[in-house]
Amino acid sequence: MKLSEKLQQLKALFGEMERALIAYSGGVDSTLVAKIAYDILGDRALAVTAVSPSLLPEELEDAKIQAATIGISHQIVPTNEMENPNYTSNPVNRCYFCKSELHDTLKPLAVELGYPYVVDGVNADDLHDYRPGIQAAKERGARSPLAEIGVSKLEVRQLSQQLGLPWWDKPAQPCLSSRFPYGEEITVAKLQRVGRAEIYLRKLGWDNLRVRSEGDTARIELAPEKIKDFVLAVDLPAVVGAFQEFGFIYVTLDLEGYRSGKLNQILRVNSEVRSQKAGGRS
Numbered sequence: 001m002k003l004s005e006k007l008q009q010l011k012a013l014f015g016e017m018e019r020a021l022i023a024y025s026g027g028v029d030s031t032l033v034a035k036i037a038y039d040i041l042g043d044r045a046l047a048v049t050a051v052s053p054s055l056l057p058e059e060l061e062d063a064k065i066q067a068a069t070i071g072i073s074h075q076i077v078p079t080n081e082m083e084n085p086n087y088t089s090n091p092v093n094r095c096y097f098c099k100s101e102l103h104d105t106l107k108p109l110a111v112e113l114g115y116p117y118v119v120d121g122v123n124a125d126d127l128h129d130y131r132p133g134i135q136a137a138k139e140r141g142a143r144s145p146l147a148e149i150g151v152s153k154l155e156v157r158q159l160s161q162q163l164g165l166p167w168w169d170k171p172a173q174p175c176l177s178s179r180f181p182y183g184e185e186i187t188v189a190k191l192q193r194v195g196r197a198e199i200y201l202r203k204l205g206w207d208n209l210r211v212r213s214e215g216d217t218a219r220i221e222l223a224p225e226k227i228k229d230f231v232l233a234v235d236l237p238a239v240v241g242a243f244q245e246f247g248f249i250y251v252t253l254d255l256e257g258y259r260s261g262k263l264n265q266i267l268r269v270n271s272e273v274r275s276q277k278a279g280g281r282s
Contacts, residue, residue: 001150007036007159009149014040021115022047022143023106024074025238026063029153030121031070032160033145037119038072047117049070049104050079053188054175056195058202066167066282067093079105082188084169092132092182098175099133118142126155171208172260179212193247194218200242204234210258224257 014020014037022037024030024047049063060076067074079088079101089095103118110118122134122144137144144155160168170206190213197211197218206226212219220267222230231253243251 003155005156006149006151010036010145011040013145017117017279019044019115020117020119021106021110023118023120026059026066027173028160028167029123029146029156030210031066032156033119033121034072035070035165037161038070045072047074048106049076049106051076052079053191054080054177058199059173073188075106088186090182090184090186092179094177095133096136099136103142104135107140120144121157122147123153124150179210181214197243208258216251218243218248218251219254221254221258227257
């Protein structure tokens with residue numbers, strides 16, 4: 001299907017909804033959904049951003065600016081996933097509990113304000129990754145227009161650029177809890193430590209990065225082609241000193257570089273090991 005046809009289908013989908021509340025993180029996916037919803041529904045569309053310690057303050061500011069640029073009404077609500085031990089213990093399905101909290105907050109709000117639909121920014125590619133949060137959203141009746149129409153991540157960016165959205169190439173920025181290996185407890189202090197470290201590196205001019213946290217060790221992930229430049233251009237002792245002020249003891253650089261979905265690599269490895277063991281039984 002051509003991109004223009006997918007855009008028309010998205011517009012038609014929102015036309016049928018009459019009123020919609022958008023789970024709006026400020027990322028490129030949900031922002032595209034908010035843009036199309038506003039173009040079709042106008043004041044009958046509402047973007048709602050959930051705020052918790054796992055959201056970078058700069059991401060919230062971006063969300064506010066982008067919503068104002070689009071023109072869509074924008075509300076901010078708190079969520080309390082950090083009070084749920086099923087979330088803070090950081091199991092492999094942590095995102096299920098995060099999205100459960102999100103949609104348990106948004107659905108009653110939508111009912112109260114008279115919005116029959118809650119929609120999110122899940123795209124077609126997300127359906128092929130390990131995303132337990134998608135199930136939590138579905139269980140609570142949320143819809144995913146991009147996934148329903150079959151819009152990929154690349155097409156999200158293409159449509160965003162076509163519609164004149166200046167952040168069409170904005171790097172993906174999942175919640176800060178994704179910086180921790182499964183099984184390591186998540187605390188507000190740890191989230192703040194990671195957030196401050198990433199903001200520090202961005203202010204130095206580096207983007208599309210992650211600071212992974214494991215115990216007292218920070219592991220910096222950059223785009224592979226940027227690793228050599230980083231080592232040569234950055235005052236490494238200054239970076240180490242800054243990270244130690246944030247609360248880390250050790251600071252490392254990942255030589256493989258940043259790769260989306262890297263956190264789930266251990267899940268695939270464990271699955272392969274289990275399969276090999278099962279296959280070796282007589």
